[in-house]
Amino acid sequence: MTYLEAIRDAHATALRTDPRVFIYGQDVAGFGGPFKATKGLLDEFPGRVKDAPISEDAMVGLAVGAAIEGMRPIVEMQFADFSSVGFNQIVNQAATLYWRTSTPCPITIRLPSGGTPGSGPFHSQSLEGLYSQFPGVLVVTPATVADAYHMLLEAVSLDDPVIFCEHKYLYYHLKADELDPEVLPIGKARIVRSGTSASVVTYSAMLHECLAAARQLESDGYGIEVVDLRSVKPIDTDTVLASVARTGRLLAVGESFPWGGVCAEILARVSSEGFHLLDAPPSRLSSKDTPIPYHPNLWTSHRPTADAIAMALRRLLAE
Amino acid sequence: MTYLEAIRDAHATALRTDPRVFIYGQDVAGFGGPFKATKGLLDEFPGRVKDAPISEDAMVGLAVGAAIEGMRPIVEMQFADFSSVGFNQIVNQAATLYWRTSTPCPITIRLPSGGTPGSGPFHSQSLEGLYSQFPGVLVVTPATVADAYHMLLEAVSLDDPVIFCEHKYLYYHLKADELDPEVLPIGKARIVRSGTSASVVTYSAMLHECLAAARQLESDGYGIEVVDLRSVKPIDTDTVLASVARTGRLLAVGESFPWGGVCAEILARVSSEGFHLLDAPPSRLSSKDTPIPYHPNLWTSHRPTADAIAMALRRLLAE
């Protein structure tokens, strides 16, 4: 099963087990979505997988209204990048509903995120750090096939707006024979790899680059601990701090733009809550501060790769 | 002269000295803007101060188009909060233009920002951290009357999109007899108050709360150094680090939501670039992670105040 199939199956399970669930997005119905995340679902659940006009603002507004009435809509953005035109309804309508009125807002907004070769500035963005800035939403970033499945199901079941950042690079590349039975809830990070030399805190597709970097350093005798945040809002700060307590060194790695975002937040938390655990300056690695380039020559330099991460780790270990 | 009058005067100077400048926004023409930031300008500069329909997306798009043709538009958002519906054109159109096409995009977007009593969740937001996340924009946050004047003029003169975050709380409260002749350029922070006990790094209206807190601690014998960032993108990291080098202690204070944003970015930079300068864990103080409350009882607890900052400083000094 691929990461994408896990998402599709989670949709099917959610639709099957909860009559309040429906899916709304451009081309999600008969076509099954541009990536096929909703393939075949219309046949099985007629009327519950609906094509939307190209109206991201109204799509989110409609989902909020449906949630008020007790439904649990899943909104598919065609690409995370296009959620920018639904931004206001996400951060000011959905995210404020509960705090203002005590009315829960159980909506899930799926953002096909992250870079893939040749996709360019507007089909590649990672916006988890954007939405996390705003009160009233949860933001999750599954990095494994099992998490894609279980976290989507949990997202749909939660009584709050969840921004579900699924990584397009993992859609087809990432496969699992079966779903990992160890299910962690949203809000808990996972230690994916243990080590005592340094902690790498990451999430989403960058997990796999970090694991590759960790393997590179293994041959040099370094044990790199890799923490998969899984949720970036809330951040499981305890698990991060516990890891830094073991290693004394921190590298945060994310694919989004470098200013602010998850990596800055991790460094801020660890430096303020875990200052005395640190044996060296905490560091971070993000994409460059330019739009995401189209040509792969530029793109591979723009975002962190296993090699760049390994290099950053070597610098960190030398401190 | 008030902070608001300084903004109005900067508009007048810009219009007078550069025929490429025009102002576009809701109610800015005959009415002079809801806050009177463009009062009287239509009379002096007919045709160059234009009322816009309630179309923030198209307002920004239009400004980008005009900039392509060599104009230097100033767009007034009625409140920073409403820029959320112009968000896409800001971060994906204006901010990417130069990098994609080598065409400069000299537009200034004025965001009347920050909380005032009784303004509630949608007329109080501070979005500097939101826009700074995106490549291709400069983000400035003047805290003084002189900066309001000079930085707006400089913003208009720069060949890049500038997000000009002016604080509504300072509009009428902040006055100066004359404009400080010491003009610092965008990109440079200012040491507003010297001290050796701790550094407070802040910007916009919070500068004044921080200064009040610093005075409170003075009586206890602490010398608090206060750094006004002035620009939050770019951040003048050198000045911040130099201050921390002098004091060994850092508190970052901002009015926006706590996750990510300027304070996280400051802590991340100082902890990674200035780790060995720190004698205590760096800390930060932001608003709470809920929408901004309407009632003043809640609002004064939601955002940092001089007392809360003083308390945070005492904690920091005790570390």
Place this chain on the structure above:
Amino acid sequence: MVRPCARAAVSYRRSINVSSVQQLTDSLSVSDKKRDKVLSCYQFMLMARMMEEKLTSLYRAGGRIVGGVYCGKGQEAFSAAMGLHLMRGTDVFGPLIRDQAGRLAFGEPVLQAFQTYFGTVRGPMRGRDGNVHRGEPREGIPAMISHLGAMISVVCGMLLARRMQGKTGFVGATSIGDGGTSTGSFHEAVNMAAVEKLPLVLAVANNQFAYSTPNTSQFACDSLVDRAIGYGVAGFEVDATDLVSCIEGFEKAIANARAGEGPQMVVGSLLRLSGHGEHDDAAYVPDSLKQSAVGRDCIQVAQDRIQNLGWMDGAALAKMEEACRKEIELCVEQACSEALPDPYATDWSAISNAHLTDTYSLES
């Protein structure tokens, strides 16, 4: 959470209070349905106007009300007529800033306006949001956010959900101003409603200005009703200074929507007779417009008609006014007695899953 306390104080459903309705009914023949509607609306209009006058004077006096006050002066007929044709419990009503009269007609208690403006914890917004942003979403009244146009799609979603749940016979009405029609949100939502053929009634209140901006700087079509055909929805135009015209328009539009005929757009022309908010003297409104037909005060027009037709005399009208005044005084008193929010007793979490609150972020 619906706080029943808020409603217990003053019970309100299409009436100012039980006694005043009684008085009215006594003095009328019940056979004339139109008369009934006119008089019902008139009560809500009057009550709304008087409430807002009270709020304005409290605002001017200072102390109680923090932040602005926004009035629907001149828009009461249009708003009340919409609210009157809706059924609380069955229908959805998404009011905007100038819908005090419609809120009353839909059954919102008088008390809630004062609770919200004062920011009391027993009010529907508990001091978290204020003034005209109140609502009880699960009672069919979404609480507007400020961003114009943003509520229309929310109402669409409420309607779509009800349809998916197998409910029938419901409609949803919501308002937008002439300025609000320029928002992308407006367009997306109306188009979406049309595609889904939702029972949406959209009241477009063209009060000639968006803050200071006149129609000429806002749109270039002859009438905003010309937008209807481009969405494939029905369009109605009413003289919003004339209560009877408003009633006829909404009666038809709401009946059509209820009958499954899809979205209905009702455009009303009127003049905003107050400032944008009470801080605004509206000096930009030309006298000529004030003196034109569109500048008529719908309450005066309705009252004249009611008196001319002999449906109520001066004494009955004065009685009604007195009843409103009493009710308002009661509500102000009640709201004044209610606790204001206590930051230390407030749970500072923006999400309902408290255990998922990102506590490390709570620094202030």
Place this chain on the structure above:
Amino acid sequence: MVRPCARAAVSYRRSINVSSVQQLTDSLSVSDKKRDKVLSCYQFMLMARMMEEKLTSLYRAGGRIVGGVYCGKGQEAFSAAMGLHLMRGTDVFGPLIRDQAGRLAFGEPVLQAFQTYFGTVRGPMRGRDGNVHRGEPREGIPAMISHLGAMISVVCGMLLARRMQGKTGFVGATSIGDGGTSTGSFHEAVNMAAVEKLPLVLAVANNQFAYSTPNTSQFACDSLVDRAIGYGVAGFEVDATDLVSCIEGFEKAIANARAGEGPQMVVGSLLRLSGHGEHDDAAYVPDSLKQSAVGRDCIQVAQDRIQNLGWMDGAALAKMEEACRKEIELCVEQACSEALPDPYATDWSAISNAHLTDTYSLES
């Protein structure tokens, strides 16, 4: 920066190349203006179609093109007719994804498509953005961003600026699809153009689908031209499978805009004859639609007409095709020879004031 090198390779202005235009002119009577226009457009249409066929085969072969390929198959007549009536240097043209033919007609060099798809550093986007996102803003061709509807207001701004600068006689044309009309950006920009009475020509290409979504799920009006009246702009409907209809529509609309009559909306009906992108087999397009009048191939229709009227014979057409093929081969060769971007030679700053780059953020 306009990199003249990109244009030097193949000089292009409303012609495939100088020699082929010469051949055409020889075989025609120049007095017939309509014939001239038809034949000019036909060249651009044919060239666009053949270029996209080439791009598709390169995409299928793999290696050269990274990312998707998006074709305007079926939309060439509509796009070319728009471009033909614009004057580069005077006018603005904001193309969208299916405007290869219009780009050529406006004078975009053939080479640029290949440079951009390949991502060469000499191409207008220097490998930073790709495929159909190319443009040279200061040459009057904004480079589209993906967000549908977002370019219309940019074109408005270019027009407003020119007016403020005292220029006259210019127009700006831009495209939107049936799906793109549902965006808030579309609405805000068209309304703004109407309020400012800008010389905007908006080409609405209703190709029946937005990706897989049919018109029935996109809008509920009878024809998208019904939107015009609601904005107070002129509206035209053309059969976009028929080049002559397209020419007549744009001729009139662009002349009106140039004459100061404000925005003009031209709605064309056609069928997208390719997938949404070349990855898409478009199995969702029903055969009945393909076989209907809207499913006609505008190139075939135009060619038949040209031949039936005796304006060109089979041999001349074959010659034209051959000229296109040669030109394309030349451009592919040239683009293939150009350097691809080097990350180490790239200045990684998104702002023009390099000294204000926030260097501490550059971590990767």
